[in-house]
Amino acid sequence: MGKHIKFFFEQSWLLLVASVFFGICLAGLNAWWEPKIIANEIQKFNDLAGGLITEAEKFEPAEVLTIDVGKGKTVDTEVKKALSGTDVVGWAFITEGAGFQDKIKLVVAVDKQFNKLRGFGVLSSNETPGFGDKIKTEDFYRNQFIGAPAEKFTLSKVGDDKKIDSEIVAITGATVTSESVVDILNNFISQVKAQMKEKGLI
Amino acid sequence: MANTNDISVSKTFIAGLWQENPVLRLLLGMCPTLAVTAAVKPALTMGCSVIFVLICSNIVVSLMRNLLKPHLRILMFTLTIATFVTIADLFLKAYVPNMSETLGPYVPLIIVNCIIICRAEACASQNGLVVSIIDALGMGLGFTATLCVLAGIRELLATGKVFEITVLSPVSQDGWFTPWAAMGMPVGAFVTLGLLLGLVNLITKKQA
Secondary structure, three states: OHHHHHHHHHHHHHHHHHHHHHHHHHHHHHHHHHHHHHHHHHHHHHHHHHHHOOOOOEEEEEEEEEEEEEOOEEEEEEEEEEEEOOEEEEEEEEEEEEOOOOEEEEEEEEEOOOOEEEEEEEEEOOOOOOOHHHHOOOHHHHHOOOOOEOOOOEEEOOOOOOOOOOEEEOOOOOHHHHHHHHHHHHHHHHHHHHHHHHOOOO | OOOHHHHHHHHHHHHHHOOOOOOOOOOOOHHHHHHOOOOHHHHHHHHHHHHHHHHHHHHHHHHOOOOOOHHHHHHHHHHHHHHHHHHHHHHHHHHOHHHHHHHHHHOHHHHHOHHHHHHHHHHHOOOOHHHHHHHHHHHHHHHHHHHHHHHHHHHHHHHOEEOOEEOOOEHHHOOOEOOOHHHHOHHHHHHHHHHHHHHHHHHHHHHO
8 A cells, every 4th residue: 555655656746746836826826816807807897887877986786696597507697786976876787698609798787767778788799700799889789778678679680770669670790699689688687677676676 | 150059049949930830830729820810919919828828838847857757747738838828817817808808718728729738748848948948939939920910911801900000991981991801700710821821831842
């Protein structure tokens, strides 16, 4: 037995020492950079949500909700209240779902009563350049959600994109991505709204 | 007169840039080459990350080359490379968050980039510190330069811009250039890389 243990350490001592050393280095660097990484994420959320609820001065965490995203999977999303002074002027939260190429993460903002959408901002997406990635830049698509009822949206390929209602006109050449955004919003808005009502937040 | 060591060092450096260019001659690191070359900025960031990982892993492997057990060496290389890739990934997330998001999973995927493990095995585990660093620098710069050339061509044809600066005035801004959206997509990466490889083969054939 002792012979085996000796052989094990003779063979692998460098690997063990290197693992411990590299592990300590990574733990140290992670502890150093983690606050900055978290601050970057909060900053990005605040920038996007602040652009949607312009009267908000700051965003404060309100509640963490568990959302069913299908196929037996759930994700936790933190709902933040948008504050102007001490008054709540709206709510914002992160939503996510499958896009055409990769996961799409959106920041969604709604009004104080959760009746109308204040819009969405793209937190992260790797959709096709020139097509699906237009969800970040195409104002006509994004503007259709601003002031729209916070209910179930439907997607159509043709229609009046100036009319603010629950019918959303897709981006030409990016129907799948447009549909993904609508599906993500439909899934999260209904569940977040129901859970917030349950908890007496709205 | 330059001594043999100087010649060997300079040859090692130049080899990475041209004769043994990892992308154009050895066809290594194809995944990031195709995936992150839609624009010059992400390509340059990826190149710099690879240079950092290559230099650091070559230094560590070269320093412990006499202590390596042959049957455990790949494990040691992977452990070393994974450590430096994690450092690069954390650094990008902390200081260049937008670029980290653009590159997505391709920074962590440097761990399985054949260039790094190839240089650790072929050079760093058999040579001293100086040669290993020069080799890493040459290979890293060769990789970065190729990525930037590829990304420059694709970004120019896909958007009319290079480094996000307008070079060809697009039709949407009353210009004459119609952007080729396909060049920003995977098909554009394959076509451009294929043409670039063909051009390099033509040049090297003429030199031979």
